Amino acid sequence: MEIVLISLLNGLVYGMLLFMLASGLTLIFSMMGVLNFAHASIYMIGAYLAFTVSQVLGFFPALIIAPILCGLLGAAIEIYGLRRVHHNGHIAELLFTFGLVFIIQRGVQMTWGMLPMAYRVPAILDFPLFTVYGANFPAYRGFMLLISAGMLLATWLLLKKTRIGLIIQAALTHPQMASSLGHNVPMVFTIVFAGGCLLAGLAGVIGGNYQTTEPGMAEAMGPIVFVVVVFGGLGSLAGCFIASIVMGVIQTFAVVIDYSFIDFLKPLGISVTADNLLTEILTVPVARIGALLPFAMMILILLFRPRGLLGTRDT
């Protein structure tokens, strides 16, 4: 029971972090039809920038400055890069962001070195928030939940209740009409791309000290975020939210489950003694294949619902 509760809480924290990344990716995708491969790289830059800024000014200024810098970087990428390759089609745009991954990856290593950064949770938030069944729940994770929930609310309000949100929605579904009505659609694109990068940067700031700030963090996070976006249905924010939470919870639960396939077969009187590939698949505990689960789930859902959980359209 205690494991269930703690895993659920941790899964929620991780899921919300995933959502912060995946929501930006989904927004950019549904707007521009571009899947930004460099999204996780922006997340990494956010973490590194937050580390550098927090060394000088402290954590809370970094919480604001680093995402803004990431947003500006995103705007620059859109204006000087994506816009130029836009007329060559979606594949060219995908390739462009794919190339960015290499450059950012190596650029970060060149600027900050190969070793993990000592980016720590700020002292003011470094205490146990409450205790469940003898296990501490760190206050910082509560803070992460707060930030991500606040971000979720703010994005929702911005999209649904403000004028700019209305224009964004209009440009999303009817770009030509919005353009004819005198709205600057390319600028809306830039804003959305920058906004997505800002969210990724924010995720980096709060995720950098929750996980480790090191050059491999983009590579570790990237595929999971893409799985979330595809699992939820490309272009669907609600599906993306559900998928993030599901993935977060499943991944944290998988770590603590020690069962394997063979445990389900045992009641049927089946046991294995041989030593080959099949028995290895049957006897490997869930905890060890945790890293594999998201990809297996994605393939499963695509087999039965090719558009993902809540996706409404093909690409």
Added chain:
Amino acid sequence: MNGAFGKSWLWIAAVAFALLLPWCFYDFHTARHSGFMLSMLSQMGMMIILALSYNMLLGQAGLFSLCHATFFGIGGYATVHFLNAAGDGDLPLPMEIIPLLGGFSGLGLAIIFGYMATKQRATAFAMITLGIGELMATAALMFHHFFGGEGGVSTNRMIDHSLFGLTYASGVQVYYLILAWTLIATLAMFFLTKTPLGRMANATRDNFERAQFMGYDPRVVRFLQFSLSGLFAGIGGALYAITYEIVTFDALAGPLSANALLMAYIGGTTVFGGPVLGAVLITLLQSGVSLMSNSWLVYVGVLFISMVIFAPSGIAGLIMGHKPILRAGKLGQLVVPYIRVLVPGLLLVLGFVGLVELTSFLTIGAAQGKTLVLGGNKIDVHATMPWLVSAIALFGGGAWLRIEARHFRRVWDGLMADLKSADGKAERVLA
């Protein structure tokens, strides 16, 4: 097809060159081939197959796949197991046929994954293949029986069973085996582009709705193309296993998939031979530059992005662009403009390389205890001078290049306009 026919001398020359190349680095004093050159040439062979088979997806069918190394890797792993079985006497097949078995392993897996992935196209297809690639890479580290975990699986290629009585003890025999299979695979892929399937792949790439109206199922076309490209990638992987006698996780993981994409794209996806150029170039760079510099990925990344922005048809596409000018015999008029562009371009590149290397030595190099040496002189990365020189070269070269590029553009457009009006006149005369 006068294009394909007219180029055949080029292919024959390339093959003859590849046949002779190991002997150019033959050391007559020790009567041995250069091991480094042989392994680099062998690597080129596999990478040519990998890049060409990748281009069956990206260039010919417009599919952006991110799991191509999966099939390369599975071909490699399977070949290790086949070789082990052959060595034990359980598999009575000669060495020359074994790459085909590796290819079939790639084909089998590509059929399974292709069934799932080709349900979608464009972006969704890319995402699914990314998932498949990650799935297989994670699985490779997890299941030790087939993949051997982190250490990989190893074998011995001297199975003592060959059609030509060869032992494959020396690198040069392996090189000729690789060359033969590279040739077979390349020819097969070339003829595939001439079949109805190859044509329909192009059609679904350009306009899948129209292809649908014509009664073809674009999904089936994608599926066939994907499976067949898995077959060829598997052959490449088999050659990898035979050359190195060990296959690890690297042969299957994401970086190799990315490499396949880089080679195909930089070489040029619109021309059949483009990926060959890309594979040769990237392998050369990889063997050369990566020994000298920590930052080789930055260079490749920047090269790739510049190609995406400025030359989406790749190197081969750039070369093909000169064809009409060559035919009109006006290539000479481009020499001076080229030199004028090349000088600031070189300056720009040098400045960029300088800045990257300085930054890199400030952090990574310092951590590894290395110092930057240029022409025998140590360079102090903390001094202002080298940074200033590089920055001036970068920005000065960039500004200069902009001016020269505009001039070049004018000359180029003028030539093209001349050619067009000349063509028009010729047509009018004919009419």
